[in-house]
Amino acid sequence: SPGRTFDGRDLFAPAAAWLTRQQPFASFGRLIDDWKTFTISKPKWESMALVGEIVHVDRFGNLISNLTSHHVIEIRAVTKRPNPLIRIAGHTIDGLVGSYQEGDAQVPRALINSNGQLEIFLKEGNAASVLQLGKKEAVRLT
Secondary structure, three states: OOOOOHHHHHHHHHHHHHHHOOOOHHHHOOOOOOOOOOOOOOOEEEOOEEEEEEEEEOOOOOEEEEEEHHHHHHHHHHHOOOOOEEEEOOEEEEOOOOOHHHOOOOOOEEEEOOOOEEEEEOOOOOHHHHHOOOOOOEEEEO
């Protein structure tokens, strides 16, 4: 499904245009030959909650989890709640927003990013720094 965050607009749409014009891959930019593979742990069920973790903090300080849009669908089916609760280090986020623009500078919000992962952010802020959170922090979806 199309993402509502900037990667879809700024990265994937131009790349798709280049591909449809049958441009060589080398014209996209520098070829990467030192790529790495990472193992990401899978969320686990604990009672009526899916428990994942922060697996990456991006350059904006957004907290990216290993929970996905599929996990959100699962938890909605189990809890019968249209909006899941996201709990992380004493913070509770009620439901998801559709884009960063719908966020708040003072209160953490969550969305499904363009990679399909649940991401916690502060609008125009650095969630990792302000909330003092990082990789491996538990994220509960109920």
